[in-house]
Amino acid sequence: MRAAVAATLVALVLGGCNALPDKPVRADLYDFGPPPASAAPGASPTAHALVLPEIEASRAFDGLSILYRLGYADAHQLRQYAMARWTAPPTQLVRQRLRETLARDQLVLDSEESAGLARTGGPRPRVLRIQLEEFTHYFETEKQSRAMVRLRCTLLEPTPAGERAVAQRVFSLQSPAPSADAAGGVRALTAAVDAAALEVARWLQQQR
Numbered sequence: 001m002r003a004a005v006a007a008t009l010v011a012l013v014l015g016g017c018n019a020l021p022d023k024p025v026r027a028d029l030y031d032f033g034p035p036p037a038s039a040a041p042g043a044s045p046t047a048h049a050l051v052l053p054e055i056e057a058s059r060a061f062d063g064l065s066i067l068y069r070l071g072y073a074d075a076h077q078l079r080q081y082a083m084a085r086w087t088a089p090p091t092q093l094v095r096q097r098l099r100e101t102l103a104r105d106q107l108v109l110d111s112e113e114s115a116g117l118a119r120t121g122g123p124r125p126r127v128l129r130i131q132l133e134e135f136t137h138y139f140e141t142e143k144q145s146r147a148m149v150r151l152r153c154t155l156l157e158p159t160p161a162g163e164r165a166v167a168q169r170v171f172s173l174q175s176p177a178p179s180a181d182a183a184g185g186v187r188a189l190t191a192a193v194d195a196a197a198l199e200v201a202r203w204l205q206q207q208r
Helices: 002-019 092-102 111-118 182-206
Strands: 028-030 049-051 064-072 074-086 105-107 124-140 145-159 163-176
Touching: 028 105, 028 182, 064 182, 074 182, 092 105, 092 182, 124 163, 124 182, 145 182
Parallel strands: 028 074, 049 105, 049 124, 064 124
Antiparallel strands: 064 074, 124 145, 145 163
């Protein structure tokens, strides 16, 4: 009898363990990684200062989701990877990457630092406003895909009457994805942003 009771208890315990819910699976977290050493334009820092405010974007590109489009099915529909997330909104990641690249050639300030500089009576630097218009992993086929990044950059000159537009340009960059998954999309998006940062830096040098 005791043996039967013990066997029953063991069965109940094992059954209870099997009934426990599985541990929640956490999404993989991604950022752009360290900046490439080759990102430096090669010029020494100068006295030219630039204000780089927070980047603007639609709500779709201002969350933590890693987004993709299926061009062969419906390119107008934004989809998100279920088990992959950015560590910060793409607007913040892109701004940080741009600032790292632009700061190799000039002093880059945020809006608060610029306001402090203005209170001292010093010259007010130009402002670079950026809109993130596209930031997706785009699939031509189930196995072939690329990153698509589009930035609208507007360079503004501060005047007593307000900001005056100096120049504007749209930068559209693409980079092939090494794999047809979230990890491949992240690497392609990182490469596209790094290429865009270099192009923006060269463009700004032309505006001096």
